[in-house]
Amino acid sequence: MPGPSRETADIILLEDSLPLLRRFARIIETWPHGRVIGAFSSVEQAIAAIGTTKVDILVADLNLPDGSGIDAIHALRSCHPEAHAVVVSVLSEGPTVLEAIKAGASGYILKDDTSFDFIHALEMTLDGKSPMSPTIARQIIESIRGAPDPAARESADQVKIHLTPRERDVLTAIARGFSCREVSEMLGLSVQTVPVHIRNIYRKLDATNRSEAVFEAQRQGLIQP
Incomplete structure (x- = not known):
């Protein structure tokens, strides 16, 4: 019996190697459940x-x-x-891997890992799984084993966090559910600038997503519930 149908996933590629960028795009063209809506070689273009x-x-x-x-x-x-x-990277250092995962990466595949099928990795991601090269999985395990005591985190939470007035405006807007484009129009900012403010907010609040940032900001009295 065939499995449930899958909607077509809209995919953005960010890779500065043009041959590899084209290769990824060609592979996705053969996949009926995905389409490339943007292929970029710079972070600014992708954002x-x-x-x-x-x-x-x-x-x-x-x-x-x-x-x-x-x-x-x-x-x-x-x-x-x-x-x-x-x-999809050649970088396998522990701090880099953890930073990417903490930022919100669902999977991490090394470019020299021939055991991973690219399309299968995308399918795993859409199914709520986390495709990872064995080396990366090992890095994460080692990092967890060496994680600091929770008491140290509690002590760090007591440090006063400062958000600029503009960051408070942006955070208040996203807390109300507005999109990046809507926030840019409301506050008179460029679409590229809003994610920069949000990234700084996440960093200051030690958050990885919108919900965590809003919760932490409200907990510390930085914005009103």
Whole structure:
């Protein structure tokens, strides 16, 4: 018996290697459940597209000429909380991996990992699973084993967090459910600037998504419930 039908996923590719970017696009063209709506080699271009377009999956490299793919993941999570991000990178250092996962990446695949089928990784992501190269999974396990005592986190929470007036405006708007485009129009900001503010808010509040940021800001009295 055939499985349930799957809607077509809108995918953005972020990769500075043009041959690899074209290869990913060609592979997705053969997949009936996905379509490439944007293929970019710069973080700035990807963030601009994320702020103005419906996205289901972001496939991102991390080391880009104009910045980190992690910035694009932050933008994705702030503008499209239900979307997924999959990192495809040569970087396997523990801190980098954890930063990407904390930013909101659902999966992390090393470029030299020949055991992973690209389309299968995308299907796993849409099914709520986390495709990861064995080396990356090991890095995460080792990091968890070395995680700091919860008491240290509680002590850090007592440090006063400062949000700029503009960051408070942006946070209040997203707390009310407005999209990045709506926030930009309300506050007179460019679509590219809103994700930057949201990323800074997440960093200051140690949050990985909109709900966590709003909860923490309300808990600390930074915005009204």
